[in-house]
Amino acid sequence: MIPFDYERATDVDSAVATVTGDPRASFLAGGTNLVDHMKLGVAHPHLLVDVSRLPLDDVAELPDGGLRIGAAVRNSDLAAHDVVRARYPMLSRALLSGASGQLRNVATTAGNLLQRTRCVYFQDVTTPCNKREPGTGCSAIGGYVRYHAILGASEHCVAVHPSDMAVAMTALDGVVVVRSADGDRRIPLSEFYRLPGDRPDRDTVLAHGDLVTAVELPPPPAGNRSAYRKVRDRASFAFAVVSVAAELTIGDTSITSARVALGGVAHRPWRATLAEEVLVGSPPTEATYAEAAAAELAAAQPLPGNEFKVALTRRVLASVLRSLAEEARR
Amino acid sequence: MNVADSPRYRKITLTVDGEERTLEVDTRTTLLDALRDHLGVTAPKKGCDHGQCGSCTVLLDGRRVTPCLTFAIAHDGDRVVTAHGLADGEVLHSVQQAFVEQDGLQCGYCTPGQICSAIGMFDEFLALHPSAVTENLTAPPELTDDEIRERMNGNLCRCGAYPNILAAIRQAAEA
Numbered sequence: 153m154i155p156f157d158y159e160r161a162t163d164v165d166s167a168v169a170t171v172t173g174d175p176r177a178s179f180l181a182g183g184t185n186l187v188d189h190m191k192l193g194v195a196h197p198h199l200l201v202d203v204s205r206l207p208l209d210d211v212a213e214l215p216d217g218g219l220r221i222g223a224a225v226r227n228s229d230l231a232a233h234d235v236v237r238a239r240y241p242m243l244s245r246a247l248l249s250g251a252s253g254q255l256r257n258v259a260t261t262a263g264n265l266l267q268r269t270r271c272v273y274f275q276d277v278t279t280p281c282n283k284r285e286p287g288t289g290c291s292a293i294g295g296y297v298r299y300h301a302i303l304g305a306s307e308h309c310v311a312v313h314p315s316d317m318a319v320a321m322t323a324l325d326g327v328v329v330v331r332s333a334d335g336d337r338r339i340p341l342s343e344f345y346r347l348p349g350d351r352p353d354r355d356t357v358l359a360h361g362d363l364v365t366a367v368e369l370p371p372p373p374a375g376n377r378s379a380y381r382k383v384r385d386r387a388s389f390a391f392a393v394v395s396v397a398a399e400l401t402i403g404d405t406s407i408t409s410a411r412v413a414l415g416g417v418a419h420r421p422w423r424a425t426l427a428e429e430v431l432v433g434s435p436p437t438e439a440t441y442a443e444a445a446a447a448e449l450a451a452a453q454p455l456p457g458n459e460f461k462v463a464l465t466r467r468v469l470a471s472v473l474r475s476l477a478e479e480a481r482r
Numbered sequence: 483m484n485v486a487d488s489p490r491y492r493k494i495t496l497t498v499d500g501e502e503r504t505l506e507v508d509t510r511t512t513l514l515d516a517l518r519d520h521l522g523v524t525a526p527k528k529g530c531d532h533g534q535c536g537s538c539t540v541l542l543d544g545r546r547v548t549p550c551l552t553f554a555i556a557h558d559g560d561r562v563v564t565a566h567g568l569a570d571g572e573v574l575h576s577v578q579q580a581f582v583e584q585d586g587l588q589c590g591y592c593t594p595g596q597i598c599s600a601i602g603m604f605d606e607f608l609a610l611h612p613s614a615v616t617e618n619l620t621a622p623p624e625l626t627d628d629e630i631r632e633r634m635n636g637n638l639c640r641c642g643a644y645p646n647i648l649a650a651i652r653q654a655a656e657a
Contacts, residue, residue: 155489158509158555180556187512187551188532200509202556228545232611237619248614252636253603255533257545258552388614388635389534 153190157199164208164331164365167201172333172361179203179363181224182258184251185267193277194268194284204260208365211235217371220329223262223364227317228253230261239372242397245380246320252389262364265318265328265344268355269311269419270391272296282308283352297455299391302462303418309352310455312416313345314391319415320380321367322423323397329366330358336365345420352419373409376401377476382415383468392416394465396472400431402480407431407440414448417465424448427469436477441470494558498523499567505554513549513557514538517564520554525566525594529638536637539595539602540564546602548636565594568601577601577654586650588641596637600651603633625655 158180161167171177178197180186181204189195208224211233219235230236231247251259273279273291280289292300292310300310318341326341345356358364372378378399384390395415401408410431412424427444434440445466452462490509495502498521505520514531517523517540526549529537533551540549541563549562568575574582577600587593607625615632616623623629630651631644639647 153510155487156509157490158492158553160556160558183552183556184533187553190510191531200553204556228606228611232606232609237612241619244612244619245614248612248616252533252536253606253633254536254539254546254548254599254636255551257602258547388632 154196156197160202161206164206164363167203168331168333168361168363170201174199175360177201181260181263184255184259192275194275219369221261221367223260223366225261226257227259227264228256240324240369242378242380242399243320243324246316246397249380249382250316261367264315265364267315270299270314271311274311283311286353297458300455300458301418302452302454302458303422304347305419306348308350309348312418313420316382316392316395316415319395319413319421320397322421323399323411323413324369327368328364329368330362331365332362342423348419373401377479379472379476381468381472383464394461394468396469398472398476400476402436402477406433406435414465417461441473445469492555494554496557497561499564507554509553509555511554513552513554516554517549523564523566525564527591527594536599537592537595539599541598541602546599565597576657580650580654584646584650584653586643586646588643592637592639596647599634599637600654
């Protein structure tokens, strides 16, 4: 690891100014991903600006019935928060399905959003990787791709975003609040992450020095049912092969609202708008669930070795929708 | 090596197992290495050094964490309790005693981390934190065996002493 300087930030604006003015500076929050990457040689900042103790650790209800989640709120605290458990259970479920108790006690909201892919080639500095070193090639294409994309990938990168929390927040229409040297801006989660294209080194639309200060969730629709289901290779402490965050509201004869996002399948949490279009206005039946899943997966382009994820995603999505409808009937 | 690449040293103060300790660390030093190599507190064990095995688990300002994944420099002024600081003189902490009585170990390497993790886990449970296997998110959880297994997912035991680790944690929970 190369030597680096460390500063504990005293306020948001000066932290933003410091990192904005130094291309080799980096924000440090919980560090569960960044410290690991510094050990592995994946990241090598010359200056760490520690924002973990800034007063961004509040969860506050908004006047419109929504929720504002501070960037430094620990994952464990967010999952256990009364309002999240009662009104956004999908978010609690997603958080609790990730990592371990020790890591959730340290990992923050913003750090979770900005964690990087667990693609084994990205994390192994001895292999070419366009995300780590643009232009060197992609070792995953033709390699081990069980945890890689089936949607929205490019010839340059087939990595997936590893977060569970971000999948739930994407389904919940979360909005990321960002401070930059020019002031605040608000970015919907559906526009926050990039597809890899020819710049897979850029995970998000953030510029260097932008600091995530909060995520806001609008109020959930009345009477909704929601779930987060994660399929993984062992029962606990594992990243998703595929995950589904889904919320349905069901009227007398048809589905009146649907919000669905998929994890483990793309470079970003994948908002399943095509599935949603099929669902809304349709009766809650097997045919509807199958049609919705098929619509979303029609564009899937699996790699040799992860073809199974197309059928798996289709089945898990249909199964989650079925469970929600059954729950609504009870 | 030019000046920009030379190591940076900083003085920090930690309260470790109740004792205030001042030390000078390279900014690159993890909290785990500061405890073990600078302060000689070797109860937290280095297993994977990547936050995956839990053998280094300590209580940092009361919460269980893996000190291998954080820099010591980020913890100036913080309070660390390791397995070494749990006993009251000759009287073991109830979780330590339960591990002895239930034979919750074989080689013992993961044990200090298991014990600190279990103590942190109990505090989370008492604060009514749910887990991934909690059926009802809005009701107080019950500490079933499945709950204990899930909540202890961050601590691996390569000897496979899990049945007795579970028994020890159950005993301590019921005490």
